[in-house]
Amino acid sequence: MKTRNRLRHLVASLTVSAVALSGSVLMAPMSKAANVELTMYSWRVEDKAFYESVIKDFSAANPGIKITFQSFPSADYQTILMSAMAAGKGPDIVHVRAYGALDQLVVPGYLSPLAANEVKGLNKYPVDALNSQRGFSDKRLFGVPFAYQSLGIFYNLEYMRKAGIQLPPNTYPEFIEQLKKIKAAGLQGLANGGSTHIEQMWGTIAPMFYGGTEFYNDVVAGKKTFTDPAFIKSLEAVQELFPYMPSNATAVSYDASRALFFSGKAAFFMGGIFELGYFRNQNPKLKFDFMATPPMSKGGKQFVSTWADGGFGINAKTKARPEALKFLNYLASKSFGAPFVQTVAQITAVPGVPIRDRQLQKAVSSINKWGTPYIMLVGFRYKNPTGSALLQTGIPNMLNGTKTAKQVADEVNKGVGTWFGPFAGKI
Amino acid sequence: MATRNVTRYQRPWIIAFITPAMILTVIFTLVPAFTLLSYSLYGWESFKRGDFVGFTNFERLSNFPFRGDFGGAFRNNVIVFVTLFLVQTSVGMILALAIYRLRRGKKLFQAIVFLPVILSLVIVAFMWKLFLDPLFGPISSLALQFNLPWLNQPWLGQPGLALFTLIFIGLWRWVGFPAIVFLAGMNSINEEYIEAARIDGASEMQIFRKIIFPLLAPSFTIVAILTFIGAFEWFELPYVIGGVTGQPGGSTTTMALLFYRLAFGTVDSATVDVGLSSAIGVILFIFVGIGAALGSYYLRKREIQQ
Structure with a gap:
């Protein structure tokens, strides 16, 4: 009787253990995954x-x-x-x-x-x-x-029509002409301010002036530096746009610039395609479009910072x-x-x-056809002072008239040259 | 003998009360200060510590390309201190005197003057940034509405103007503090001195110059030292308004802002440079510490007991 009881007890214990063991084996991965x-x-x-x-x-x-x-x-x-x-x-x-x-x-x-x-x-x-x-x-x-991402120009054709402009510009000189016409009509051409994010505005037009990827490759290889006349010209191009920016532009923040555009109070906004969703959300009724920076002449080379x-x-x-x-x-x-x-x-x-x-x-399509590295972001933001930091302080000073484009270019060159190997002995 | 007995009796209590504060000071002031010093003596790549480099990071601050940024930031701190000290102290004193002389409504005016002080500096900065926005701000609208070209300026966009605009905002927010400190000082002056002077025929100006002003020396010490420390650690206002690059064109960069920019980097303008930022931190710590101690020692010597 005693033996039978012992046996029964053993069988019961083994059964319980087996069930518990199988349960724990089965449950282990599930509980781990659930946690x-x-x-x-x-x-x-x-x-x-x-x-x-x-x-x-x-x-x-x-x-x-x-x-x-x-x-x-x-x-x-x-x-x-x-x-x-x-x-x-x-x-x-x-x-x-x-x-x-x-x-x-x-x-x-x-x-x-x-x-x-x-x-x-x-x-x-x-x-x-x-x-x-x-x-x-x-x-x-x-x-x-x-x-x-890529940089380009957002435009509001409805607003431009108030100045008698029916189509977006085909060339960069035509773009400048349109800005003049809009200003003459007492309207606002560019929404961009000259404070933060001025580098972005520069990056939208700069490759057209310094020659896009070829210049980028030359600079990265140390064959050219930022004192190259083409680079200086790209800075002067921002200065040329200054009269078409909002009044007191150097104090206009990035948020205010965006608000000026999405509220339908400016013809152009130079910026990244990443603003597309933002503009649509802020003002779903706004009719606007996006274009790559136009070439210097009809059918000429185009570059899009990407x-x-x-x-x-x-x-x-x-x-x-x-x-x-x-x-x-x-x-x-x-x-x-x-x-x-x-x-x-x-x-x-x-x-x-x-x-x-x-x-x-x-x-x-513009990235595929004309994409060129956004030069300071892709190549020169690895050490201090970054190319971006030097431009972000240099360009506002140029717009304020305290520095020339050449001085800004010199500062970028000297600053980046302190850590960028290929510039060694060239600054 | 009695003093010695009292001291012996008090000693354990003094130790018991001071110890927690000492422990907190060690943990939150001394350890970070020495850590900062040790960081400044090493080379760093991002947050990865490299070799011991001695005072190289301090040397880097005195050479191109950081000499300009550091020198400019230090100069801005000096301008902030001098301007804040002169204007804040004098305006605070005038406000305090005006409230002191009031017969009715003292509490109300005290509250009004002190109100901006209790506002968060970050909120104040955002508020003024909106006020001064050339496109949507009420100040530029007002200037255009009433044809006031002198008011329609890029207050935050012109290098010569921006720092002083920030100083003005700082003053607006903080002037209530020295005013209340001076007022408290004035209230603690024994009325008998003033009454006696009046009986002797002294004018109000003479009473202020000969009695009130000298007896305000302890309040003056507090305001001067706090203004010095605050001005050299100026961060929130330039950060919120001019961003980490001290816009426009770096003209609102202060030492604390430069420290922050180099310590943590930014997404689009700077990378992390722990060694360099620690060197700035050490210089700032020593300068503010020594400056505050010397200032305090000198000013306290001039204080007069009533």
Whole structure:
């Protein structure tokens, strides 16, 4: 009896253990998957709803992974991100900038390098886009590119008609003529101010004057410097536009410039295609279009400053790299690229995504035909003083009359020359 | 003997009360200060510490291309201090005297004068940025409406003007503080001195010059030292209005702004340079510390006991 009881007890114990064991074996991966919670940081405050919807779709397909999206104002993003990373409390998935700003994260080892085979379709991305996600010295890949940007001219034809102008300019001299005509009619030609973001306005027209990619390649190779007459001419071209900017332009902020344009009170706004969605949201009734900077003469060479805007990377300290990688694969797929174009009205870096938006199509077409690296962003934002910082202080001083274009060019050359190897012995 | 006994009795209590404050000072002041000093002695790439470089980062500040930025930022801090000190002290004194002389409504005017001080500086900066916007701001609309060309200026866009516009905004926001400090000083003056002077036939100006002003020395010390520290650590106002590059054309860059720009970098203008920014931090710390200590010592010597 005793033996039978013992046997019964043993069988019961074994059964319970077996059930528990099988249960734990079966439950282990499920509970682990259900517990994966990731965070993502981004500077795209205005696209928060979009990214949350993307995450929702991703989580529906991957029920074990929960992602919290946190966005921070663009101007403070790099500071917040760097501080968080330095404290070892950064997000698992990082919306990273490109070029020099990316390098600041690469050098201290905050980002996990990506192997080409880890993200499906990465080999189909253009080389320039992938290069934007590599470090200055460390040439491994650290992010999946997310968007392309280009600079051009937004125009409001309805407003221009008030000055008797029926069509956008075909050449740059015609553009200047139209500005003169608009000013003579007592209207506002350019919405751009001369304060912050003046570099962007310069970048819209500059390649036409310094000769686009050929000059870029020569400067990067050290064959030419920023004291080249063509570069000085590009600065003088901004000075030439000064009379057509708003009154007291040097005090007009970037936000005020954008507001002037989207409120239908100016003919042109020189800026990035990334403003397309912003303008549409701010004033859905505004009828405007986008064009590449026109050539110096009819049928002449055109250049459009272009860059890859940033990417999606993985924190080197994340404890959930496989899950983060899974999300990066999603962000590199058409499931992300198509709604990105549709909702955010920007040019996705995901290859093969059809773009139906007419204005975006124009931007893509101009990038493909006339794209040239946005010189200071792509090539000279790796060390202090950056080419951008020197221009951002130099151009307003030129507009204020305290410096000449040549002096600004000299300062850019000397400043960049302190850290840019190919300029050694040439400044 | 009695004093010694009291001291012996009080010592553990003094230690007990001072220790928490000392611990906090060590954690939040001394450790960061020495960390900053150590950072300034190394080479850095982004947030990655490199080799020991001694005083190289300090040398870099005195050479091109940072000499211009650093020198300009220091000069701006000096201008801010001198202007703020002169104008703020005199306007604060006048306001305090006016309120002191009031027979009715003292509390109301005290509150009005002090009101801007309690507003967040960031909010004040945004508010004035909107006021002075040449396209949408009320000041330029007013200037155009009433044909006042002198008022229609690029207040925040002209290098010669922008810094003084910022100083004006700073004054508007902070002048209530010295006014209240001076008023408190005036209220603490024994009325008998003033009454006696009046009986002796002294004019109001003589009473101010010979009695009120000398007895305000402790208040003056507080205002002078706080203005000195505030002026050399000026950050929020230029940051919100002129951005990290100190627009227009770097003319509103201060040492604290330059420190911030180089310490954290920006997306479109600067990269992280921990060594250089730490060197600025060390110089700022030493300069403000020594300046405040010397100023305090000198001004306190001139104070008169009632």
